[in-house]
Amino acid sequence: MELGTIQTKIEENIATVVFYHPASNSFPSSLLIQLTNEFYKLSSNKDVKVIMLQSEGEKAFCAGASFDELLMIENKEVGIRFFMGFANLINAMRTCKKLIIGCIQGKAVGGGVGLIAACDYVIATEKSAIKLSEFFIGIGAFVIEPAVTRKIGKTAFCQLSMEATEWHSAQWAQEKNLYAKVVVNKDDMLDEAAKIAVQLSRYNPDALIEMKNVFWEGTENWDDLLKERAQISGDLVLSDFTKDALTKFKK
Structure with missing residues (x-):
């Protein structure tokens, strides 16, 4: 259970993927790999449209x-491999042939914000505040930056990065186009997500695939770009400043 779980259910051409980790749904490497592989499998599954x-x-x-x-993390190679977990996940979502609807019921930090940004359409609750705390722990949101900036723009990304200790509300995230809709609670969020998923599942699957390609035009260099960003993070995580900050933050 400490490694977390990934559960997928497919009904009427809609795949529901649910991830879990006891530490606030955080991601160890093993869980990143599992979720990445799940998106690759669903991408080629003809029974799935959304x-x-x-x-x-x-x-x-x-x-x-x-x-x-x-x-x-004790050396650069391990550090790069860890941050490549997020890079690989974002690229798997980016290249997935199926449209991805993000269902956000609560707060998201760091890589969680990147995961949201890699979705094609996002519905969130009023409690779904976001924060990029990477500066506070001695690194930066390098790997997820392209995905986040693509959604909210460079100026808003700079604000999130520099205000590393501040939560930004769901309303703020909607105003910056990270969220398409903000609803009151989780039940409403799931209902709204299901409605659009059902609607999309009835459309021409070839049209959905082609439109997904249009959505992500201009990101063809991300395989190399995110690898470069993972290398930056892999260096920074080894610094004494970061090690000390991580220890204090965990306490």
């Missing part, structure tokens, strides 16, 4: 990277 992505629980959608695993 994917709904959500996490378990009420309070946190995703707390980003596993702090325990970050603290265990």
Whole structure:
């Protein structure tokens, strides 16, 4: 259970993918790999037209990277491999042939914000505040920046990065186009997500695939770009400043 779980259910051409980790739905490497592989499998599944992505629980959608695993990184190769987990996940979502609807029921931090940004359409609750705390722990949101900036723009990304200790409300995220809709609670969010998923599942699947390609035009260099960003993070996570900050933050 400490490694987390990925559960997928397919009904009437809609795949519902639910991830879980006891530490506020954070991501150790193993869980990143599982979710990445799940998107690749669903991309080629002819019985699936639309994917709904959500996490378990009420309070946190995703707390980003596993702090325990970050603290265990002892060399650059391991560091790069860890951050490539997020790079590979974003690229798997980007190249997935199926439209991905993000169902956000709670707060998201760091890599969790990147996961949201990699969705094609997002519905969130009023409790779904976001934060990029990477500066506070001695690194930066390098790997997820292209995905986040694509949605909210460079200026808003700079604000999120520099205000590393501040939560930004769901309304703020909607105003910046990270969220398409904000509703009152989780039940409303799931209802809204299901409605659009059903609607999309009735459309021409070839049209959906072609439109997904249009949505992500201009990102063809991300395989190389996100690898470069993972290398930056892999260097920074080894610094004494980051190690000390991670230890204090965890306490």
